[in-house]
Amino acid sequence: MKKWLVVSISLLLMFAAVGCSKSESVNSDGKKTITMWVHISDDNEEGKVYKKRVEAFNKKYSSDNIKAKIEFIPRSGNGGGYEDKVNAALTTSTLPDVITLDGPNTAAYAKSGVIAPLDEYVKDQEDLLPSIKQQGTYKDKLYAIGVSESSVGIYYNKRMLQEAGVDLNTLPTVDNPWTWDQFLALCKTLKEKYDKPAIDMQLQSKDEMLTYALTPFVWSADGDIISKDGKKADGVFNKKTTVEAMTFIQTMLKEGYTTRTPVKQAFETEKYSMKFSGVWTVTDMKTNYPKVDYGVMPYPVSPKTKKLVSPSGSWQFAMTQTSENKEWAAKLVDWMTNKDSNVELSRTIGALPVRYSSEKVMVKEFSVQMNVFLKQLKETGHARPVTPAYPQVTRAFQQTIDDISFYDQNKDIQKVLDTHAKEMQSAIDKAN
């Protein structure tokens, strides 16, 4: 008899391990549940804001037959974790009603029918900033709304620049940006004074940061990554204009103005005088390095076009095609990205607004540095390419940067671009 016990226990354990719970769509109090997945953890500042906003949503609609539920599925450094879970839910048709997704994923998710258009439900789209609309739109339909906006700029240490003889009043502004040549001259001064790289351009990061932060140089030169209709990369990415932008980046490296192997926290600890970084660094400086007196200047621009372009984008909320309560799901998406949510999130993590209405509130509360980012974003923000083949396109771009940074082995930038433009093209052809 004992062995039957053993067998039944092992079977029990097995089923306990294998069995998985499916979330109920009807609550114990008879209310319908709309479930939402977010990509961060619940003890994170951003997560706490989301949780609060969901509670507020439930409070506001407490008389309705609906209840929103938020589930936290933190993503790992390489973007795994959360997206793996979404992918797994896709194959088993167990997606929740609302999901979050990174900006460049919009096209792939929309094309595959993972997420549903919001136009029918979200009427007030005039309030959204253009960059947010651009990012969430695929084939003229709005699929997703960003939770916050972002930008990148050049952080500079005021004391170190002054000691190197730079007059801070001559530094560029969004209205009057510097050309690449002017910026190179500043780097030269700083390099000679401190005998160290002038700026940490985060070239060591081998992830989305590279695409996000460096594509504006290509756009500034009037180039593009892929064509506007999203069909062509070969003949677009490998144009002369991209060569010009890449030459600028390569010159920065060649002259030792920046490096592929920067010292950690070099700007924050006043070893390098400048850092090329996102708006989030403002919060980091405020909490961790309050003693460093710094300013922010906009992107340098191509000397030919003098056109200032800056990056934009963020994670967004969207409702799934499989949601059975589309009206409420869309309402929740709208709620999570409305003025109050946006303002609250901006205050907590120092992000830029996604709506004109929230911008009006934020602009008064922002520091000088934050306002540089805000102005740059509003006037020059550019969303990343919209294509279902984005993962391959962004990697080809990152590899381009990787290749040109070994300038001894890759003297011919055009050849590097040709190779990677072909990679992009074949991925686009396959995806369309």
Added chain:
Amino acid sequence: MSKIGWKENRTVYTFLRPEGRIKNKILWKENVVAYTFLGPALLLLSMFLVIPSIMSVYYAFTDYYLLTPNMRTFVGLDNFINLFQDPIFLKSLVNTLEFVVWVIPLQIGAALGLALLLNKQRKANTFFKVAYFSPVVMSLVVISVLWLYLLNPNEGIINNVLTYFGISAQPFLTSPKQAIFTIVVVSAWQGAGFQMLIFLAGLQNIPGDVYEAAQLDGMNKWQRFIYITLPLLKPTSIFIFITTLIGAFKLLVQPMVMTQGGPVNSTMTVVYYIYQTGFTDRMVGYASSIALLFGTIIGLVTITQRKLVKEDED
């Protein structure tokens, strides 16, 4: 070993058979019990290994896109044709082979060396065993991150020591030429402890009187190692060689954490590329075709190896 076991079993069966029904019934009953115990393991094994393997063989011939799981179509050999024109895949294959060729002698050599040392060493033997074995039980991700700190081009302790002795700081992980070798060294350091323990067990199985006889015959230490230790370690070595080889082919975590396949794809390995095409690019069909081809390559290598070893035995 397994050969003998199988033969013994067969004699038991032929012994039982002529005895008639009663013995057969006992046999049947024993089989039922055996399979019930095997059941859970078999079920899990088939669920998480056998069935997924079969499915991925099928996917290799489809255009399965991760976001549209229900819209896959059969595309025949398209994936494989693309594969041979994919420069990153070919590069990853070369990188993986390069890694295998370097890490095998290094890791097995280090393991044998450590085992020989520990076999003689009596004092604090357990301490050293634990010390050498500890990297094996640590998470690979933890190990990779630790080495990342050690190898940091500016603040890393290794470069600081090098510059102290007047050697210029090395771009260990940031140079396309050195990165794969750095990963070879880290991997060998991490894995050698396991093979060391097996070698140690093998060494302790060699009877002492063989050495005594050899000593009487006037063999020196080196001769004893070449003519006694090595031949008697052969069964152990074959096992270690095969398992280390298969393990080396599966290199993933170290480049993923330490270099992300860079610089310039110099540390992109096949398994990493499978992960990337499957889960980042969402081309599950294509990733499956790489997995199938790579599985076949490893299978062929292992079969060839076994054949060679057998011929050697005969």
